[in-house]
Amino acid sequence: MDTDRPRLRTASRRVTPALAWTAAAGLPLAFLGLFFAYPVLALTWRGLVVDGGLDLTGVADVLTAPRTWRLLGLTLAQGALGSLLAVLLGVPGAYVLYRCRFPGRALVRAFVTVPFVLPTVVVGVAFRTLLVEGGPLGFLGLDGTFAAIVAALVFFNYPLVVRTVGGMWERLDPRPEQAARSLGAPPWRAFVTVTLPALAPAIASAAAVVFLFCATAFGIVLVLGGLRFGTIETEIWVQTTQFLDLRAAAVLSVVQLVVIAGALWLSARLRARRERALHLRTDPAAAQPLRLVRRGRTGRLRPGGDAVAAAVTAVVVLGLLAGPLLTLLVRSFRTPDGWGLDHYRSLTTTGGPNTLTVSVWEATVNSLRIAVDATVLAVVVGTLLALVLSRRPRRPAARRAIGALDSFVMLPLGVSAVTVGFGFLIAFDAGWLDLRTSPLIVPVAQAVVAVPLVVRTVLPVLRAIDPRLREAAAMLGAGPGRVLRTVDGPFLVRGLGLAVGFAFAVSLGEFGATSFLARPESPTLPVVIFRLIGRPGADNYGMALAASVVLALLTATVMSLAERARGDRTGEW
Amino acid sequence: MTTYDTAPPARRRGPLRVTAGLAVAMLGLGACSTIGTGDAATDDATVLDVVTHDSFTLSDGLLADFEEETGYEIRQVAPGDAGALVNQLVLTKDAPLGDVVYGIDNAFAARAVDEGVLDDYVSPDAAPGGTFAGALTAVDRGDVCINVDHEWFAAAGLPEPVTLEDLTDPRYADLLVVTNPATSSPGLSFLLATVGAFGEDGWVDYWAALRDNGVRVVPSWSDAYYVDFSGSEGAGPRPLVLSYASSPAAEVTDDGPAPTGALLDTCFRQTEYAGVLAGADNVAGAQAFVDFLLSTPVQEDIPGQMYMYPVLEGAAVPPGWAEHAPLAPAPHEVAPEVISAHRDTWIETWTQTVLG
16 A cells, blocks of 8 residues: 555646646636637638528638739738848847947847837838838839838838847857857858757747738738738738628638648747757857957958948848938928927827827827736736747647647737727627726737737747756756746746837737727827828827837837846946 | 856846846836726716717817716727728627717718618707718718819919819829728728719729829828828828818918818718717717717817818808818719718729729
8 A cells, every 4th residue: 555655646746737737828828718719710700600600602702812812922922021031131130239249239229129119100101201202212113012011021020030039149158159160160150050050949930920920911011002012911901991891801811810820830840840958048148349350361451250240230220220210200300390399399288289189198108008917918928828838748749739839829910900909899798708998908909919929039048948957957856836946937037028028019019909999088109199190280290200209219218128127247228 | 269258247136136126117017007997887877988980089178068067977989980980880789889979971871870880869950961861960071182282383383283184184194192992081082072073984984094194092191191292291292182171271380371272173072970879878878979069069179170060050160261171162972872882892993993
């Protein structure tokens, strides 16, 4: 009898963590199930069910339309090109901004985050102002072209690649690369064989998110491409909000989901092969000075090792990013009678002849309060998911479950904001679920969008932790909670700063779902900007620009603070 | 060579302190979160849920006066522009978004009525002819017209166009920018103006001529007005833009004459209605609100707030409107039932004709 006791104890020891992990997975799954899957399915169901029966004639109609296939092609082309370019340009940016030291780095880091949250309606106007015939870049002939759309997508998503890859890069142990160098490998070779493979999961992670953002971009595609260049997403928006053709919208949503699921599956396969334990540091490695020039053997100055990366980054930051942003900034100071701060002063008002229900500052406060709720929700849900996803269980079934979960949590990025917004309205309409007038509905909708970003930011770091560390800790007698605290904890805390920053930024900038759900007496900053720019009059336009500058500064500040919380020991912040 | 590991150990805040700091910051911020600030007592009979399009606004105090007089507490919902508004009302008709709606226009009125979104009620104060199907009461009206940059035409020594036909004249080639009727409500209005002017058979040919004359189509009003139009902030390349008859009033500055004007022969008349929602919890309040929108203070507040004309003839409009923002004497019109029956096919035909 007594001999059974030790075995019993091991069993119970194994059961408790399993239970804990199930609970850790259950809470976020319940959240995403209730606030994402349910409303989306409810709306799709409405489109596919006619008079109580499933009506699939719409499927054939939509799938045989040449327009659908053209849009599908454009969607894929836009997603692929946008993410490829964002990665090609963003990786050198990550290197320059996170591994090199130069005067003004802190400012540039804050600056490159700004595009990520700017309202598309404002950026669209800024881009078109540059590109329109007779505009500063009108000679390029890009107005209304596919190239303009892709450029704008890179503009929006470059920050994401720089932050995600840079965050990983600065914590990579530099010694393997140094070893390769001291064994005689030239810098490019050391980079390709040592550093690049180590960064691959972070790059793949960023690329997957950027692909989803590009393939489902909607506002900027409408503004820059009209309906000639559309995506499945813009078509869903038109069919839902303009024609109320839920049947077509539902079929298109399913098509989009299939595309997104395919892309996710592909990226998960690519990632899985590359992901391995890395030597990470909890603190960022000290950055080295930027080497722009070196002295050649003859004593002449030659381009240094960082020259290419620095040049690429300079071109992107000064050209692609600064162009539209400076257009916004400069025009926000232009008044009917010259230059001045008039538009900023009127931010305390509700606009010339009362365009708004609240002043821009009040809307800013609303945005910040909503962002706090959305961030707390997204970070709690996202971190739990990342912890679950970072485990490598031995049983194949459990591994497959984790793989499926990994793709599922990304889906909110692949479903249109219109579907989520409209879905909320019809799904939460009665009984205890009547959330339509609840102040929580906006933060919840925004958190749904932010969760995948939190997961993709935290997860690469957690997965890079050598599982042997955890095993060793467990072997030495640490309980699962202790292992989590001492092994995963420090990395989690560092990764969390970035995740909080992203979640906050997403919430500050979200417009699609928010515009359907926000209450008029408590609009968010992007909603107010949209409203201002929808009115005639130079004053309203100027105020919209000034408000966008406020939004941009707010974002840059929040991202900087989030980075600072990670404890950058160079102490530049 | 720099070795990273010998970097001076700067004073570091431990992860724990960072976490603690973050937690404190979060709690502090949490104190000002939105949770708990909502009105808890929701289904109170004294609450009146008002659903509007996203351009609804009245001067401070007017809604408060209404609340004080009637004892109702107003809660607003504004889920989008006129089109999105009606579509959401249709989607949610089993569990309505509110008690009363304002902002359904004549392009979507018939859809709302046909879908059974509204209760039968029209205000006794309605303007003559200002009701629709016994369920909607007109509140305000305005014209969507081509706007012209006076200074551009003066500088070019070219007479300004007057009629819709003029816009297809080669002299005005590449000068006009309009918005897409599939994505913008003024765009839809202008499409309807051409249907009203050239009939259900003639409008397609007219648009083919406009296309051949270099009309530019952009998706949104702000895009057309601020980027492509030369007469406003944008200083764009085109001196003719689709906008509202009231837009020139917003461009007038203290010094000098109005820089822009509206071509009053190119207009479509928009009427905005209010009505009681079917299944409203607070029917009495909803009816009172419709009447309230037709009271003189609200009617006279509308031009300054929403750039629309009051629907009641006696209501005063701001000084300057007669000069800078007059209503079209004979706007183009299409009956709401006709619009409702054909809108989607017209937009499809328009897309094929103009965008290809």
